[in-house]
Amino acid sequence: MTTRSTEQSYSGPQVCRLVGITYRQLDYWARTGLLVPSLASATGSGSKRRYDYTDVLEVKVIKSLLDAGVSLQRARRAVDCLRDGLGQDLASTSLVLTPTGSVLARSNGEIVDLLQGGQGVFNIVPLASVIDDLQADIVALGDGRAEGPAARHPATA
Amino acid sequence: MTTRSTEQSYSGPQVCRLVGITYRQLDYWARTGLLVPSLASATGSGSKRRYDYTDVLEVKVIKSLLDAGVSLQRARRAVDCLRDGLGQDLASTSLVLTPTGSVLARSNGEIVDLLQGGQGVFNIVPLASVIDDLQADIVALGDGRAEGPAARHPATA
């Protein structure tokens, strides 16, 4: 259903434009192991990192969490959990960070249950909007194609 | 109920013990204006800050948010909102930080509504547990008394 051919791949700068973070951030995340590109890690000067669609999705989730004031470390743990559930239908799922760990909740009911008993703060990321957003951005960035001529400048934004 | 009458007051170090933060943190928050003690700000070396019950509650909410990885700045904005709703019955309320602002939600239904339409991350603090916790800690800290004959100011609400 998702318009992913075999496997789209994205360069670092492309990912940055897609999700709206700086290259330094992505670079830092890759260097510190917070988010390793699935397709190809850097192997030295001149090499190129290659990111997966799911990588980009994770980056976008991380950015969302950062925007919400959540620290990188916590964001990373949350994304670990997200990765575990990648098989599921994420569009109808929310990523919930509880004080004791992160889970994927597949309904509002589950969320309410979690809130009920929990003490502490919950960070909730409705994944639907993140995925929609990302899809739109991918389309906007060069007709849905990821590779090729690195997608011309998108109006410099 | 014999305990906590109208207006207890707490010293800085007391607040720290109550909510489990370091004095340095509370000090920093007071100095940077993030959380000004309601009853008495510091007026120089040797002076003493005096905190309100609601101050302590706010501190505890801030700590909860910090534990959840939320930045101080965002936490502060959230607490602003909390302060606005201090009149209400907070025990059955959740503090919800949305991407666009913070609100007090008085039911799970409200929360679900918020989640439904929103994009981005939500930080949700069920206040009941915070309040319970705090009450228990206050009792544990000296029989419910806040501090001996220390200042009893009206301080309004």
Add this chain to the structure above:
DNA sequence: CGTCGAGACGACATCGATGTAGTTCGAATT
């Protein structure tokens, strides 16, 4: 081949939040 550009790398600077240590003052106690 030699040039060139994109992107990774390295060494810094910065900024917010906090820890540590020592100093100084106000106020309660003697």
Add this chain to the structure above:
DNA sequence: AATTCGAACTACATCGATGTCGTCTCGACG
């Protein structure tokens, strides 16, 4: 009033995350 103690103050160090800049290297293309 003098002592003492607690708490605020000052100055510095630290740590994570990021910005800046300059360098290096791979790969493409002339």
